[in-house]
Amino acid sequence: AQSVTQPDIHITVSEGASLELRCNYSYGATPYLFWYVQSPGQGLQLLLKYFSGDTLVQGIKGFEAEFKRSQSSFNLRKPSVHWSDAAEYFCAVGADNQGGKLIFGQGTELSVKP
Amino acid sequence: DGGITQSPKYLFRKEGQNVTLSCEQNLNHDAMYWYRQDPGQGLRLIYYSQIVNDFQKGDIAEGYSVSREKKESFPLTVTSAQKNPTAFYLCASSFVARQAKEQFFGPGTRLTVL
Numbered sequence: 001a002q003s004v005t006q007p008d009i010h011i012t013v014s015e016g017a018s019l020e021l022r023c024n025y026s027y028g029a030t031p032y033l034f035w036y037v038q039s040p041g042q043g044l045q046l047l048l049k050y051f052s053g054d055t056l057v058q059g060i061k062g063f064e065a066e067f068k069r070s071q072s073s074f075n076l077r078k079p080s081v082h083w084s085d086a087a088e089y090f091c092a093v094g095a096d097n098q099g100g101k102l103i104f105g106q107g108t109e110l111s112v113k114p
Numbered sequence: 115d116g117g118i119t120q121s122p123k124y125l126f127r128k129e130g131q132n133v134t135l136s137c138e139q140n141l142n143h144d145a146m147y148w149y150r151q152d153p154g155q156g157l158r159l160i161y162y163s164q165i166v167n168d169f170q171k172g173d174i175a176e177g178y179s180v181s182r183e184k185k186e187s188f189p190l191t192v193t194s195a196q197k198n199p200t201a202f203y204l205c206a207s208s209f210v211a212r213q214a215k216e217q218f219f220g221p222g223t224r225l226t227v228l
Binding site for chain 2: 034041045092099101106
């Protein structure tokens with residue numbers, strides 16, 4: 001069955017520290033991969049996406065993610081976290097044969113300590 | 115500016131009432147989606163539509179209904195058959211024919227049953 005797993009429900013990092021949010025997927029087809037961010041009470045905003053080519057993708061707000069096919073992972077990273085990065089982060093997977101449907105992970109809530 | 119609008123932002127319903135949540139997009143997207151979000155459960159797909167006058171059930175369609183009479187609009191009705199409708203509802207849209215079909219999200223509607 002297709003699935004997306006974000007192993008960490010909640011992560012706390014200090015401002016200025018580096019960040020890595022984990023995402024693992026199980027998908028039969030060649031996947032498209034996305035990271036979204038959601039502030040409380042708001043909709044989701046796309047941070048970055050991967051669909052082919054360079055496995056290291058750059059996104060908005062200084063985020064990047066690396067697609068590792070051998071590990072079925074698409075981890076999100078940021079070298080230096082800002083207090084404004086506190087939010088919930090969702091990994092999502094899609095494929096050509098899914099007609100635009102995405103499968104979302106459960107989300108990781110990020111807290112930032114001053 | 116192009117985007118997705120949802121209304122109302124907050125909605126209160128008495129038990130036994132049907133309510134309709136509005137979703138409009140001016141991005142010329144073919145597909146539209148409705149998700150339900152509960153704390154700790156990520157996003158669950160309720161219904162989606164890839165073309166006008168056609169729609170498919172998602173993972174949790176029971177107690178909900180939709181219509182797609184116009185490309186720009188995809189209203190969701192929460193019926194009295196939905197046993198636990200209190201949740202945050204998100205509408206999204208995407209192209210269908212392009213690769214890496216990222217979804218764009220509206221700001222959400224929070225529904226509370228009194």
